[in-house]
Amino acid sequence: MTQPVAETSPRSRSPIRRASPLVTMLTAALPLFALAGSDRQEPDRPGETGQPGGHIPSRMRAIVYTEYGPPDVLELRDVETPVLNDHQVLIKVRAAAANPLDWHYMRGTPYFMRVTGTGFLRPKDTRLGVDLAGQVEAVGRNVTRFKPGDEVFGTGGGAFARYARASEKKLALKPANITFEQAAAVPVAALSALQGLRDKGKLQPGQKVLINGASGGVGTFAVQIARVLGADVTGVCSTRNLEMVRSLGAHQVIDYTREDFTQSGQRYDLILDCVGNQPLLPFRRALNPGGICVIIGGGGPNDGRWLGPLPRMVRALLLARFASQRFVLLLAEIRQDDLTFLGDLMQSGQVTPVIDRSFPLSQVPDAIRYLEKGHARGKVIITPGPADDASPVSAGPAGTSANALGPGLVVLGLVALVVVPVAAALALDRRFRRRNPGKRPFRWGYYFSILSVIAGLALGVLLEPGVGASIVCGVVYAVLAWFFARRHHWAWITLTILSFNPVAWIVNAIYLWKRRAEDSGVMPAV
Ligand SMILES: NC(=O)c1ccc[n+]([C@@H]2O[C@H](COP(=O)([O-])OP(=O)(O)OC[C@H]3O[C@@H](n4cnc5c(N)ncnc54)[C@H](OP(=O)(O)O)[C@@H]3O)[C@@H](O)[C@H]2O)c1
16 A cells, blocks of 8 residues: 555655655556456465365356457456465355456556556456455365355455455455345445545544545445545536435535536545546645545546556645645555455445446456446446356367467568568668768667567557557657667667567676776676
8 A cells, every 4th residue: 555645744855765655656556456466366376275176167157368458358268167275265256346447457558557467468367357246165274264155255366257266365254134246346446435535535524525426336335435434425426326326325416517526616625536537736626725635546448548547646746745635545455354344334234335237247348348438327247147157168268269370470570570670780781881981880780770660569569459559669669769770878778678678688788788898998807
């Protein structure tokens, strides 16, 4: 978790300490995508316990994706039922919930998150889904809190499946009076609402809180939890959702299609921003002196594909230095005690999850498409059924043939990567020597530059199908290569780093070191 942005004093600190909030903010977005990452990437270990056996089938149906992209990349496949390590629980998924987090993983956006371990060109973890509710089917050797037959909810890895595994620390017992669908709706959304209001927002009874995006997954929980915490609640939503938000307990509702809450003259002690579509500066007008704005939301699939919420976070950080109000970033944590607390609120009827639509497992792509539009009313639920235990159809790795490189493509690739750049580099080199007699030739420099441009274009294509990204990458690399060809060392170093090629890093580091030694008349030690 990051520290609240405005909690650090800017004075009397070393440059490193001074930079640390910025670093914290920048790295903050990494756990945002790693919110459930520990579940997603938890590896199988040798000596596992709780392997499927007895009544648990060895295969099941699950949503799988092997490349980043729109919901079309999601496929329903037969896969092996997960095996457990000593601390994990195998759950028969009765319901899962879709979160914006899922389409971030599916699209691999913002792109910078790919360097955080999700997989640079392809997803490392091919399974999707985090929120789940279901029955415990098997437990690892060291699991003490749960036993087979328990009904639980929480987060796990690959929840869009018939079976999923989860750490016992990220589960809680499901209250008997709520359905699996309702329980699955809770984890990420309700934890974000609770931790945003209580921990980051420090909401006190009697305070005024405004929830921007009150009709969405997080917002519908936030309205109800803010009421439980004794606040005066204002919900912002569109016309069609006004009644629903009021019925959840909002004292006032604002229709964002008719009124801008930052212009209304009303001031709040806390703003919970679940939308992330507005500049932060106007929020100051709607905050009391000393008020807090908790930033939860970060826009839709077409917003900030390169850096996502980072620029907004940095702006919040800068703003916090000049304002009496505080701008704080929320990164929800999956905490068992909070799950249990939310379970109690549901048990007592103080919080009731709002479910918009349910989709069968086979329609997860439609569910994600719907969520991506950004107008869900409450939560979007996935319900695996008995048909998803295993299937005689769709076994095997679909899509492999589409991804396999034919021999023709391999030859074309070799020509593009070797023959053309070498020929072009030799021609450029000849021209250079003709025009600059006596100067050091530059053959491989040209080769490297041309390769860089090709790599840039390829990178763009791989990051995202379509011309936009490849043109941007190609132009960036071409500009660098142009400066490099004019013997600017900084461009060479940048290109080397951006080659994402450890061999190039090492070779060029050695070369640079030797050149420096030659220039200073000192031979390198090796
Ligand atoms: N930081 C974290 O740890 C964390 C955790 C969970 C979620 N999040 C982020 O929080 C955001 C919200 O998540 P969610 O699950 O609530 O998403 P969601 O269910 O898709 O919420 C969409 C809601 O936003 C409302 N909305 C759209 N434009 C609006 C506007 N201009 N003003 C007010 N409301 C507007 C929509 O209402 P209408 O249909 O009425 O327009 C809809 O109900 C996402 O960006 C997500 O990535 C962050």
